[in-house]
Amino acid sequence: MRGSQNRSFTSTNSSRAIAAPPIDLTQDPPSNPQNARVIPASPSYFTGRPDSTDNYLDLLALLRRYQTLPTVAPAQAPRVAWRTVTQYRLLVGEPVRASKYHKVIEVLQRLNRIHPAVMPSPLKQAMEIYKRDIDPYAVSKRPNIIDADGRAYGVGRRKSSSAKVYLVQGEGEVLVNGKSINNAFGRIHDRESALWALKATGRMDKYNVWALVSGGGSTGQAEAITLGAAKALMVFEPALKPALRRGQFSSEFQSQ
């Protein structure tokens, strides 16, 4: 929807900037065609960037028109991902300077602060074209939950390996791809790293692990299970996050 609006927006604007109202030669008294001259409709007709300038001027006009409407604090304003300058350049097809576009964004942010309850619909439409096609703030991660069978899972990746690890409360039994852990990993070091999340938190004998892991070599697979198990453990016990951080996990886990 938004894309189709964008296309119509640019075409009308360009025509507005280029064309002047047609001269009526039949009017009375007839004007002298010798004196007739084309008066551009847009004030930005003589600039090299007619569309973007027009858009900016339109925004300023809207701001003048609605500046008396009540506003909310910036933190309360709805979070909007505006187009980046590159995306805007592609949209209007003109070489827009970043500094100029920054001014546009400033006006947009001010307009966005108008209280949502009284936000006029023409303003909403005008602002719509500056929003990104996909709103990243609208995408929310589905929270991991413990399912009806008491399982929680986490996905871990390391090197070329990817592991899906299910955790269920139990006595410390481990199955990796349907095999016991000593058949899955010949090295004891790999077994320890696979179960490190449980060991670092002292939960080794509290949960059963059931993992599916593929890709990569044995070290990568073991460490992919580490991360998956840590994420699944966080579903059961979110308070263990600091302990897991202290357990020297990879940077991915530390940044969360």
Add this chain to the structure above:
Amino acid sequence: MSLQTCWRCLARGSNQPHPTRWPPQQPWNLYPSLTAAFTTSSSLSALPPKKKSKSPMLETNVKGAKKTFVKKTKKRQKTDSSKRPEVGERRALRKRIVLSNTNALEVEGLKDINAQLMIDESLRGQVLGIPGPVVDQLRAVEAFKVKQGWPLFRRPAMLMRKDTLDMATEIENISLGIRDKTIRRVFVGERGSGKTTMLLQAMTMAFLKGWVVINVPEAQDLILGHTEYGPLPSTNPTLYTQRTYTASLLNAISRANPILQDLQLSQPPPRTELPIPVPPNISLSQLAHLGAQDPEIAWPIFELLYRELTLPDRPPLLLCMDGLAHAMRNTHYISNTYQPIHAHQFTLINWFLSHLSGESPLPNAGLVLAATSESNSPPVPSLTLALAQLEGNAAVQKNPFATYDARVLGVFEQGGVQVRRVGGLCKQEARGLMEYWARSGVVRQRVDEGFVGEKWSLSGGGCVGELERAVVRMRV
């Protein structure tokens, strides 16, 4: 003006192979033969000067170059002066069984297993020492294996796990005559789960109960082509005997089973059967010793001994074989038509498998035990299939495209063979074992619930071999 040089020199000058390679020459250098008046060939086309043979002390004094001394060290020929190992020394070192370590701590209060104690259910999870005489017997039948952890401890001891206690009860019941049927059983399980140790525990308890134990420590030894063989006359299909191996087996039987000294030969064998005269009323131990001394008569003596042991009022028998898969395929021996001989055509293997299959039951009851191996096991699909079916594993189905060995399937066709999967220890047993390790000084950590649980998980659910690897051998 006449030319300074003769025509011959001109000819030579034009014969230069690659005139363009050389820099443009000055007119007075055009005829290099001038510089070497005594030779007729051009110095440019001369061979490069020969390398002087280097004298060790000095190089030739080239004009303008310094006289240099080049010190030449004599190359020493490295001769290996180390002592070569004697013939068989390395093998002896490799096969050496160490059962005691004086550096290990002596475990205080370690109880020894005995015939009365072994069925005590309350001992589950405890480690019991193996009495010295039994250790000697076990050593004689080669029940101890090299890679097992015996050298870590002061003296051999064994863990009373659930399977051990079950078997102890069975041995007790057979000894008491409550159960008169032969129990035939194959131990399967993952690597390091304790299948071979189950055989050892069975032998320990059988010795304690006064049974006669016949053990084939490795079926591989019988098929590898390392011991001599020969056809048994008047057999169809031809059976083959391994007389040296049989002689050593008789030796092991006579040394390991002192009870044979109390058992007497019931009647002298007919001369058709044994080529030598056997004195009447000799003990069975002496009889076995006779066969051990003379490989020529080892197999007839073995047959006679076995027949004597199956007479009424003889003790129960325990027959064991480890590495069963090796006894289920073609051997490395060849027949006189250059065909590989199947393992079932060897008398000893045939004798054991006839007991395992139930074809020849033990009249005085007893146990026939075999163990598979995961680390040294040739692929035998027929055995895998048969064991899986007996175990009730529906996942293993007959592959329509594979060929199965009818002889192998025939061993298990009659039914009655129990396939017992040796699994992991439970946590209580694992804890008892770890406490024993701690008291022996090989574990320094505090043995508590967390430690036991952690190692139990790391070893894949209490797989004993892996537990030992993780706790005792991988000490940081």
